Amino acid sequence: MGAEMARIAALCFAGPLRLWALAGGGLQIVALLFAGLFVSVVVALVVWLQVVDHQRTEFEWVSHDRNRALEKGVEDALDAVQSVVDLLRVDTDVERSEFRLFADLLLERHPAIRRLEWVPRVRIGDDLQPSAATVSPVAPHVSSPSRLPAPLAADLEPGAGVPPASDQLIDPAIGALIGRATATEQTVIGRRVPIGSEAGRYGIFVAAPVLPRILSGDGATPDSSAGADEPLGVVVGLVDLSDLAERAVSVLEPRGVECVLRDHSAPPGEEFLSFYASRLESPELSVRGAQREWSVPDARHVTDRFAVADRLWSATCAPTPRYRSAVGLHDGPWIVFGGCLAVTLLTVMFVYSLRQQAQARLGVEQELRASEQQLRVLFSQSPDVIMTVDARGRIIMVNRPWPKAPDQSAVGRNSSKLLPKGLRKWYRNALQSVLARGEAEHFQYSEADSSYWEVRIVPLHSARSLNSAMVIATDVTERRLLEAQAIRSARFATLGVLSASVAHEVNNPNNAIQFNATLLKRSFADIVPILRRERAARGDFLIGGVSVAQAIEGLPRMLTDLLRNTQRIQGIVSNLKRMAGHDPGDYGALVDLGKVLRSAYSILQHAIQKHTDHCELLLPKRLPRLSGNAQQLEQVFVNLLLNALQALPDRSSRVWITAAVAPDGKRLRVAIVDQGMGINEDDLASIFDPFFTTRTDDGGTGLGLSISRRILQNHGGCIEIDSIPGIGTEVVVSLPIAKAATVPLEGPEIA
Numbered sequence: 001m002g003a004e005m006a007r008i009a010a011l012c013f014a015g016p017l018r019l020w021a022l023a024g025g026g027l028q029i030v031a032l033l034f035a036g037l038f039v040s041v042v043v044a045l046v047v048w049l050q051v052v053d054h055q056r057t058e059f060e061w062v063s064h065d066r067n068r069a070l071e072k073g074v075e076d077a078l079d080a081v082q083s084v085v086d087l088l089r090v091d092t093d094v095e096r097s098e099f100r101l102f103a104d105l106l107l108e109r110h111p112a113i114r115r116l117e118w119v120p121r122v123r124i125g126d127d128l129q130p131s132a133a134t135v136s137p138v139a140p141h142v143s144s145p146s147r148l149p150a151p152l153a154a155d156l157e158p159g160a161g162v163p164p165a166s167d168q169l170i171d172p173a174i175g176a177l178i179g180r181a182t183a184t185e186q187t188v189i190g191r192r193v194p195i196g197s198e199a200g201r202y203g204i205f206v207a208a209p210v211l212p213r214i215l216s217g218d219g220a221t222p223d224s225s226a227g228a229d230e231p232l233g234v235v236v237g238l239v240d241l242s243d244l245a246e247r248a249v250s251v252l253e254p255r256g257v258e259c260v261l262r263d264h265s266a267p268p269g270e271e272f273l274s275f276y277a278s279r280l281e282s283p284e285l286s287v288r289g290a291q292r293e294w295s296v297p298d299a300r301h302v303t304d305r306f307a308v309a310d311r312l313w314s315a316t317c318a319p320t321p322r323y324r325s326a327v328g329l330h331d332g333p334w335i336v337f338g339g340c341l342a343v344t345l346l347t348v349m350f351v352y353s354l355r356q357q358a359q360a361r362l363g364v365e366q367e368l369r370a371s372e373q374q375l376r377v378l379f380s381q382s383p384d385v386i387m388t389v390d391a392r393g394r395i396i397m398v399n400r401p402w403p404k405a406p407d408q409s410a411v412g413r414n415s416s417k418l419l420p421k422g423l424r425k426w427y428r429n430a431l432q433s434v435l436a437r438g439e440a441e442h443f444q445y446s447e448a449d450s451s452y453w454e455v456r457i458v459p460l461h462s463a464r465s466l467n468s469a470m471v472i473a474t475d476v477t478e479r480r481l482l483e484a485q486a487i488r489s490a491r492f493a494t495l496g497v498l499s500a501s502v503a504h505e506v507n508n509p510n511n512a513i514q515f516n517a518t519l520l521k522r523s524f525a526d527i528v529p530i531l532r533r534e535r536a537a538r539g540d541f542l543i544g545g546v547s548v549a550q551a552i553e554g555l556p557r558m559l560t561d562l563l564r565n566t567q568r569i570q571g572i573v574s575n576l577k578r579m580a581g582h583d584p585g586d587y588g589a590l591v592d593l594g595k596v597l598r599s600a601y602s603i604l605q606h607a608i609q610k611h612t613d614h615c616e617l618l619l620p621k622r623l624p625r626l627s628g629n630a631q632q633l634e635q636v637f638v639n640l641l642l643n644a645l646q647a648l649p650d651r652s653s654r655v656w657i658t659a660a661v662a663p664d665g666k667r668l669r670v671a672i673v674d675q676g677m678g679i680n681e682d683d684l685a686s687i688f689d690p691f692f693t694t695r696t697d698d699g700g701t702g703l704g705l706s707i708s709r710r711i712l713q714n715h716g717g718c719i720e721i722d723s724i725p726g727i728g729t730e731v732v733v734s735l736p737i738a739k740a741a742t743v744p745l746e747g748p749e750i751a
Contacts, residue, residue, distance in 0.1 A: 029352055036344025044337035051332055055325050056300065059257075063302030063317035066249050066259055070276075070315040071306045073112065073248030074239075078187060078309065080110045081208045081237040088118060088210045092232055112244035113237055114195065114203065118210075119178060120233035174205060178234045180310075181207035185231060189309045191266050192273055195240060200291050202273055206237040206309070241274040254279040256323035258295060265311040273313070280322040295320040385473040388460065389415045391435055393428060396468065415471060419455075420445060427455075434459050434469050444476065451477045481706065507573055514566035521559040528552055587714060590738055591626040591633060593668055594619050597657060600637040604645070611645040614654040623659060624668065627738040628715040636708045640672050640731050643704065647676030647729065662734065667717075670733040678725035687721060 087102060088094065094102075103116040177190040187208040195203040209231040245261055259276040272291050281295070294301075296319060303316040380399050387398035393415045401410060416424040423445050430441045434457045442456040454476045460468045535541070535548045543551045601608075601617045608615045626633075637657075644655050653675040662669045679687065688705050705719075712719050716736045723729040 029348060029355065032351055033344065033348045036347060037341070040337055040340035040344055043340050044333045047336045048333035058325060059300065059319060059323075060302050062255055062257055064304060065252060066257060066276075066317050067302070067304035067315035069248045069252060070245055070259065070261060071304070073244045074306075074308050074313070077110055077113055077237070077239045077244060078206060078208075080106045080113055081116065081206050081235055082187065084116055084118065084235045084237075085208045085210050088232065088235065089213055092120070092210070112240050112247055114240050115238045117236045118233060119236055121182075121231065174236070177205055177207045178236065181209045181234050182231050184310070185209050185211055187309045189311050191270060192241070192263065195238070200275075201240075201242050203238055203240050204273070206239060208235045208237075209233075210235060242276075245274045245276040249276055250279075254324075256280045256320045257317050258320055259318075260316045262314045262316070263311055264305070264314060278320045278322065280324070281320060294318050383475065385471075387415065387471050388468055389431070389471055391467050393431055430457055431469060435466055438466055451475060452480045506569065510566050510569045510573070514563060514570070517559055517562045517566065521556065521563070524555055524559065587628050589627070589629065591628050591630045592623070593626055593633070593659060593670070593735070594623045596630055596634050597637055597659060597670070600634050600641060601657070603634075603638060604641055607642060607645050608655075611648050611651065612653055612655055613651050615645075616654075616656040618656060618658045620659065624661065624737045626668065626715070626735050628735070629711075632711045633715070633735075636711050636733070637670070637672075639704045639708050640733070644672050644674035644676065644729070644731070647674055647678075649677055661737075666737055668735050668737060670735070672731045672733075673728065675728040678727055678729055679721070679723040680725055684721065684723060 083106060084103065087099075099118060106116060107113055173190065177188060181188045187206065190205040190207070192202040192204060195201060210233050212230075212232055241261060245259065249259065256278050258278050258281075261273040261276070262271045263273050264271060275291050278295075299318050301316050301318045303314050305312060305314040307313075382399055385398070385400060387410070388396045390396060395410050395413055395415050398410050410418070416427050419427050423443075426443070430443065433439075434441050438459050438461070440456060440458045442454060444452060444454045446452050452475070454474045456472045456474075458470045458472065459466055460470055462468075531543075531548055531552055540547055540549065542548075546554070597617060597619060601615075641655070641657065648655065655672070655674045657670070657672050659668060659670045661667075688709050709719050712733060712735070718734050720732045720734075721729065722732075
């Protein structure tokens with residue numbers, strides 16, 4: 001956990017530059033942040049050390065509890081043996097059945113004790129002899145071999161140094177144990193012996209001498225008869241150490257602790273007595289009593305030593321990977337670290353906020369001045385005319401002069417005087433209505449120059465009253481132009497649909513005429529030799545009221561004219577269908593300007609024949625290509641040529657169209673010249689204004705030249721008009737040549 005704390009601290013200190021940027025480079029903020037991080041780490045480390053120390057102390061408590069439980073289990077086993085000794089001291093003439101009943105009760109209460117046997121001493125001659133009243137077979141245990149009781153020997157593992165049960169001779173080591181108990185007149189314990197069939201499972205023999213009660217006949221005077229102070233026998237018990245350890249520790253809550261019981265009085269290599277595996281370990285790792293390595297070799301060990309009869313034992317505990325700590329604040333360091341870090345961040349943010357507020361207060365005047373300047377710029381440069389007026393209509397503030405108003409300052413003047421006379425009364429009523437009801441009003445009006453304005457009157461609410469309003473005047477001429485253009489486009493779309501339908505209906509009979517005329521021409525070519533033979537044979541005769549000679553000469557010419565006219569009809573229909581097609585609005589296509597001019601010239605053939613006998617299209621054989629929209633350019637030249645035709649006073653006046661490359665070689669120059677009535681100088685300045693027209697009686701809308709100029713501007717071009725009243729007008733269109741186009745020029749072509 002200490003390594004993790006160090007890693008977190010390193011990560012926290014790894015981003016000072018980023019935190020510096022967050023704090024705006026303030027040294028105080030950075031110092032405060034580092035101090036908070038340092039305090040957070042220190043406090044978390046202190047809490048971690050306290051938790052570690054508490055865990056260490058807690059583990060020592062847990063280990064001591066288990067060691068004391070093992071010690072208590074051993075003491076209980078010895079006390080059980082001592083209970084038998086106390087019984088035999090009280091009455092040495094206990095029957096075997098009574099002894100066995102008492103022993104079974106003790107074994108039931110202490111399952112770790114596998115067997116309990118009573119080995120009395122008797123004299124032979126001068127020595128002790130066996131007696132018929134004894135409970136167990138004779139066992140002289142000092143000078144001569146004797147027999148071990150069969151029940152006790154049956155629990156020992158073969159090869160443990162004890163003969164088979166049938167022989168029942170006492171092993172010399174057990175005999176020495178009994179002799180040592182008799183000689184010392186104290187309870188003694190032998191070294192470990194394997195028991196049962198499980199490998200690594202050990203037990204111990206406990207030998208407790210039964211000393212006589214030395215009393216006089218009346219119960220008060222000691223009896224000094226010979227041999228009265230010698231032990232009457234020995235109680236021998238076999239204790240299963242694995243079972244003892246398991247039962248002693250099982251009364252405690254499982255915490256993931258394993259224990260080892262050792263005998264420090266045993267010879268080297270035989271100190272191990274039993275290994276208690278934690279109940280939290282997997283079954284394959286918790287073999288009862290078997291000796292094995294610690295689950296965590298480097299873990300802390302707690303050892304308690306205690307005396308067991310005449311030997312020194314120890315119990316050692318160590319934690320397993322599944323050790324359960326009862327410390328409630330196991331995650332306390334992280335909680336403290338997180339809390340301190342959160343407090344630090346909040347403090348830094350608070351100080352940073354105060355610092356920012358201080359800086360904001362220091363710069364508030366400068367920001368206000370800059371904001372006021374920006375608002376003034378926006379207010380003065382707004383395309384709308386904005387002014388505030390009081391309840392009497394006097395101007396309080398205005399961003400720029402009202403259109404057509406005098407140049408002197410409008411502040412303090414009556415705002416109604418700026419409007420046309422016909423609107424002043426309506427404006428005053430609308431202003432009073434806005435101030436009375438608190439609702440906005442708006443209206444539109446037009447100036448003498450055909451511009452349209454929309455005026456909105458908005459109430460300005462103050463804290464106590466409503467005594468002023470804002471008047472906003474917006475030039476909506478462009479919007480009206482777009483609306484009219486949209487309406488006109490819709491009409492053109494409808495006309496296009498009708499034209500396409502008419503073109504389809506015209507195409508069908510025209511195709512039939514063209515097919516029949518072609519067939520008739522080929523047939524007449526075959527008939528001519530027959531007519532000539534008939535003429536030679538019969539002389540001259542009439543065909544359809546015409547002589548044969550005239551028919552032979554005239555009919556082929558008539559059929560050729562018929563085919564040419566059907567092809568002309570086909571071309572006109574094709575142009576109508578193309579003009580009625582959808583315009584994608586793409587300006588990136590390469591456009592053949594000669595083809596566009598020829599198409600416009602073809603479309604207006606009827607108007608040309610109606611207005612003049614002299615209309616010429618003079619084009620070079622090859623022209624550089626343009627980058628633009630052919631359909632829109634065709635619309636421009638149709639409009640300009642139609643205006644030139646409509647300006648002619650009679651059929652003898654001329655119109656001609658020329659195209660050439662400008663001297664700089666970068667632009668194409670198209671000129672449309674007419675010998676019409678010309679344009680007055682006053683009208684020439686307004687000719688491109690939307691809705692301006694001098695032919696209102698003829699259905700003019702005043703949008704043709706305005707839309708044409710917009711289209712040319714979208715193509716990067718321009719249009720110029722030069723006119724002399726009574727003589728004529730020249731319209732010059734200039735368009736840029738595409739970058740990849742060449743500039744070949746040759747002689748003109750007359751269409």
